[in-house]
Amino acid sequence: MSGAAVAGAVTSAADREGDRRQLDLRLLVPALLAWAIGAWALGWPIRTRLVVAAVAALLGLLLVLGTVHRARHAGGGWRSRASRGRPLLALTLLALALVLGASSGHDAARRAGPVPALADERASVTAEAVVLTEPVRVRSGFGGEPRVRLRVRLEQVTARGETTPVRAPVLLMAPGEWAQVGWHDRVRLSGRLAAAERGDEVVAHLSPRGPPEEVGDRSPVRAVAEHMRTELRGAVEPLPADAQGLLPALVIGDTSQTPAELSDDMLLVGMSHLSAVSGSNVAVVLAAVIGLTRLVALPRRWRPWAAGAALAFFVVLARPEPSVLRAATMGAIGLLGLSASRRGSGPAALCAAILLLLSLDPWLARSYGFALSTLATLGLLLLAGPWSRAINAHLPRRLHVIGPAVAIPLAAQLVCAPVVVLLQGTVSVVAVLANLLAAPLVAPATIAGVLAAVVAVVHTAPATLIAWCGAPFALGIAAIARLAADAPGGGAIGWPDGPPGAVLLAALTTLGVLGGPWLLARARASPVVAGCCVAVLGVGVLPERTFTWPPPDWRLVACDVGQGDALVLASGPGRAVLVDAGPEPELVDGCLDRLDVTRLDAIVLTHLHADHVDGLAGALDGRRADRLLLGPVDDPPEQAHEVHRLADAAGVPVTRVVAGDTVELGQVRAEVWWPARRISEGSASNNGSVVLRADVGGLDTLLLGDVEREAGRAMLLASRRQAWMQRDGPDVLKMPHHGSANLDEDFLDSVAAPTAIISVGADNTYGHPSPSALTWLAEHGTRTLRTDTDGDVAVRADRSVLTAR
Structure with a gap:
């Protein structure tokens, strides 16, 4: 709130005659700027943040006082370009002081007491929290029990x-028993502390x-919310699986019933925001309520109260966690920005919301969810209106929707x-189209879900x-996600990852938004320019695997x-670890050539059957x-003899490995x-x-x-005794024995993964993969890739999968 007040005071002094929307x-x-610097400063010592905040506040106040003094005594001279920049600089410094002061205050309060020191010493404590x-289920460790992840606030600690x-x-x-707790429950627990990273x-x-x-x-708010959520899950139980999972996800962010394959597809094509409580869901609910108030001719003065009550109800239903409160704030601002009478105040409201939320929870500055909500709202406020009017200018009035x-x-x-x-390392060319197609379906699905909950x-x-x-x-949304995900490479194009990308x-x-109208005008006037634009766009949207492997x-x-099997793990540029060599030298040689692998840091032969070792000569050829x-x-003996002969001829030392060994x-x-x-x-x-349980540059396999x-069965029993084997499930599972039926399902249950690969030959005489293995994979919602139908299968660092066919 204070940010909006300062903004109004300072900028009105700067340019009373300017356009209100430009000021906003x-x-x-x-x-x-305060957001960016605040995110960077979270790793600073508290004292450093306090000093910088104090200096910024002092300089900002001096600039405000100087601006006001010039406005009163300097006539019109203070309207120079330099003078007009002072209010903006003052406001920036004051916003920075607010965010850094809040983060240092919050950090000092949460670090007060013995918890940080106890964590450094890995002490055992008993606490009330x-x-x-809400608990988030994580994949169970190998042979371990299911586990959940959640945040709590310790309020009383007993140690020593x-x-x-x-x-x-x-x-x-x-x-896994912790899955039953919920927001704002008070619990007593015992356990061992460990230090967290700075920031x-x-x-x-x-x-x-x-x-x-x-x-x-249990808190009354939690009890009401849990009752309504439970009743909603019961109401959607008769629906088809995709609808049964998506309706609660759209309304309350409950993805517990969403098929895992659908969740992966939505993530791949940029639709995962639909399965979480986001600002768009909030805006849909508020728009429906406002439309209803107009339909029943509710007096104008009561409409904000009705919208506020609906917003409070939605927050309670979705559980008032920080992410839900953030979504509620951004959704309300987005709806304000779409209102014709309030459109000019939208950017100012967004500015105030950013500063308010960062002052209440400074760690939102590093939250991807906060960034996506804020940027989506910003795009809506700045671009949606002008683009909507530009599109409608070429349409008859009846199609202005x-x-x-x-x-x-x-x-x-x-x-x-x-x-x-930053999140996925790719640019999806189908994400925009998929969201465009799904957008008209979101509102009716969300409204139906909310009404069903009530x-x-x-x-x-x-x-x-x-x-x-x-x-x-809901089924339409799911169909769009699945269809888009089936596009070659998931519709992704290669892009530099990380901050540079x-x-x-x-x-x-930015260049496209600012220069787009000019380029469009030139394209209309010149067929050559239009052809060049189409050619550039056509090359840009080609899925990456159509021109690079x-x-x-x-x-x-x-x-x-x-x-047979031949798996290549990238260990560095031009280098790899080869796990098995397949049945034919030419096939594994060709695969390594396509991957530009010139050096093998190691070759691992899992066992000595021909379909895993007969291609060894091809792997060693020229590498x-x-x-x-x-x-x-060493069974069968003749295969063992041939493997040792090839290794000796190539001068490759042989090492035996057993359970418990590590390879780096x-x-x-x-x-x-x-x-x-x-x-x-x-x-x-x-x-x-x-x-092998292999971490390959962050990909867990x-x-x-x-x-x-x-x-x-033996590994399952061993894992219950060996703590080092009790880890979260992998990202990728290579199914055993080409998908044979001779498998232990309890063992596989303990290592279930979102993605599985079956290395198998087309039209083989063994019946691989077996119907029972495929059924197990389908029941676990695992995305399954097969070399007989997909060709070479590549998994990237961001867990996305591309195939050669």
Whole structure:
């Protein structure tokens, strides 16, 4: 609020005769600069932030006083260009002082007390805490129990015989029983603290022992919200799976019932914001309520109260976590920006909201969710209106609904694209189109979901009927996401990742927005210019795999070598670790050539069957190999003899590996999980396969060789005794034995992953992959890639998957 007040005072003095909308746009500069510097400063010591805040506040106040003095005594001279810049500089300094002062104050308060010191010493504590966020399930560790992640605020800590009141936010990685707690529950817990990184939104990490012990009664707000959420889940239960998952996701951000494959597809094509509580959901609800108040002729003075009540209801239903409150704020501002009578005040309101939210929670400055919400709202305020009017200028009046329907999602997507590059490392050429197609379906699905939630409190049957009314729209959204994800490469084009890629895309977007009208006018006047524009756009939107392989930033490639295995792990530029060599030298040689691999830091032969080792000569042809890693089982003997002969001829040393060994080669760090012993049941060679849990430049993979049921059961039992094997599930699972039916499903349940690869030959005589393996994958919502149908399969650092076909 104070930011808006200062803005009005200073800028009105600067330019009373200027356009109001221009003044409001200028207010964004202080807010955005304060936001950027505030994010950077979170890692500074508290004292440094306080000093900088004090200096900025002092200089800002001096500039304000100087501006006011000149306005009173200097006649019109103070309107010079230099003078007009002083109010903006003053406002920027005051905004910076507000954000840095707030962050240092919050940081000092949360670090007060013994928690940071106890965390540095990894002390065990008993504490009472308030839950700040809903538990988020994480994939269970290998053979471990399900776990959840959540934030709590410690309010009382007992350690070493002393009990101290505190207000310290900590991050919990907790057992599955913690999934039952919710926002604002009070709990008692015991566990061991660990230090957090400087600048984190928490002061420590805590691993609780055992389930939570709830203290006191559940808050009335939480009880009401939980009752309504439960009734909504019951109302949508009869719906098809996609609708059953999407309606609660659209309304309350509950993705627990959304199929995993659909969630992955929505993430890939830039539609994941629809399955979380976002500003667009809030705006839809508020717009519907305002439209209803007009329909029933509610007096104008009561309409803001009705909208406020609807907003409060929606926040309670979605649970008033920080992310929901942020979405509510941005949604209300977005709706304000679309209002014809209030459009000029939208940027000022956004500026005030940025400063207010950052002063209440400074760690939002580093939140991708906050960045996406803010930028989407900014795009709506600055671009959606003019673009909508420009589109409608070429349409008959009866089709004017098309203007905003196209302009709003287009503006949001373009403005958010640089942040998406930071998150995903790619630019999706189908994201804009997918969101444009889905946009008309979001509002009816959301409104139907909200109405179903309200009615479900009274009775489930009519709520289910209402939910069925929203089901076609939810199914349409799901169909669009799946269709877009099936585009070659997910519709992604290669792009520099990290901050350089984000800055480049932001610069190009700005250039396009500012120069677009001029270029469009030239294209209309000249066919040559129009042709050049079409050619540039056509090349730009080609999926990257149509002109480049391997894809940039690849981490793992499963080579199409027929009925066999050959997996390539990127260990550095031109270097790799090869896991198995397939049945044919030419096939593995060609795959490595396509990947530009000239040096193999290691070759791992999981076992010595022909479909894994007969291509070894091709892998060694024209490449340096530093070592050959084998398991302890030399079976069959003739294959073992040939492998050693080839290794000796190439001068490659042979090393044996067993469970517990680690291998570090470039960006590949692998743990050997099997074999721990020889298994006589089943195939001794298959059950003696080397199993690797490999981190490949941040991509977590589990490569299971050809292990069968017996080895799977043995690993499951071993993992319950070995703490180092109890980790979250991998990102990518290489299915064992080409998708054979001879597998242990309990073992596979413990290592389920969002993406699985089956290395298998087309039309093989073994019946691979088996129907039971494919059924297991489908039941777990796993995205499955097969070399017989997809060709070479590449997985990138951002977990996106591209195929050669």
